[in-house]
Amino acid sequence: MNFRFAGAGPGVQARDGCSVELYRRLPYFGELEEYRALFPPGVQVVELGCGAGRLTRQLLDWGVHVTAVDNCPEMLAALPNGASPVLSDIESLNLDRRFEVALLASCLINHPAPDARFAFVATARRHLGPRGRLLLERHDPAWLRAIQPGSINPAGDIAMSVEAVRRTGDLVEMTLRYEIAGNVWRHSFVVAALDEADVEALLSQTGFGSFAWSGTRKRWLSAVVQ
Numbered sequence: 001m002n003f004r005f006a007g008a009g010p011g012v013q014a015r016d017g018c019s020v021e022l023y024r025r026l027p028y029f030g031e032l033e034e035y036r037a038l039f040p041p042g043v044q045v046v047e048l049g050c051g052a053g054r055l056t057r058q059l060l061d062w063g064v065h066v067t068a069v070d071n072c073p074e075m076l077a078a079l080p081n082g083a084s085p086v087l088s089d090i091e092s093l094n095l096d097r098r099f100e101v102a103l104l105a106s107c108l109i110n111h112p113a114p115d116a117r118f119a120f121v122a123t124a125r126r127h128l129g130p131r132g133r134l135l136l137e138r139h140d141p142a143w144l145r146a147i148q149p150g151s152i153n154p155a156g157d158i159a160m161s162v163e164a165v166r167r168t169g170d171l172v173e174m175t176l177r178y179e180i181a182g183n184v185w186r187h188s189f190v191v192a193a194l195d196e197a198d199v200e201a202l203l204s205q206t207g208f209g210s211f212a213w214s215g216t217r218k219r220w221l222s223a224v225v226q
Ligand SMILES: C[S@@+](CC[C@H](N)C(=O)[O-])C[C@H]1O[C@@H](n2cnc3c(N)ncnc32)[C@H](O)[C@@H]1O
Pocket: 014, 015, 016, 018, 023, 026, 048, 049, 050, 051, 052, 053, 054, 055, 069, 070, 071, 072, 075, 088, 089, 090, 091, 105, 106, 108
């Protein structure tokens, strides 16, 4: 099944519809703070779907060694100095080395295709050493099942709104609009609503356990190679 991923607005759009210029401008929202203990100086991290380096920059500031993977060359070109960029699809990544932490942020785990979700997690697994840790971010499934067109919480000087939503079972097709200083981007994508049990089942199949969810909306999950 082909799912629609598209983007529009100033600059280049990645294959998944994300705008390079938008992601270059988005700030770090503090999302890794709760997991600060996983990122001591010198730890080896593989960041899957790093984009323009919004999270990478924070990890580098903490003294982490970041191998930053993305399939969009223009995103990688925007990475901060100090990261090790790798141009690759996450699914086929094979670096022939092991890391202590794999980071799969930005709700990539909500990909609508089950085989892509499996491949993302399997990639994390084959790049982690014994007791290595996967940290992933997912969409709150209750939010996905309830969201309607309209503005969503502004973040700093970024105005965000949902322009369109269509649901087919657990699949949600959405168009988001972002505006920063008069520049407008649109991002259309499809995601699958995943409950905790769905994510844990997928991770169990790929050799992870010791699940720890965080926050009231359980948006982040840390799991350990078993
Ligand atoms: C939503 S952006 C987020 C970037 C970054 N994690 C952040 O939080 O700012 C998702 C990024 O993942 C990349 N991406 C999506 N699917 C991918 C895949 N299958 N393989 C490699 N990169 C992918 C896109 O090119 C994009 O740069």
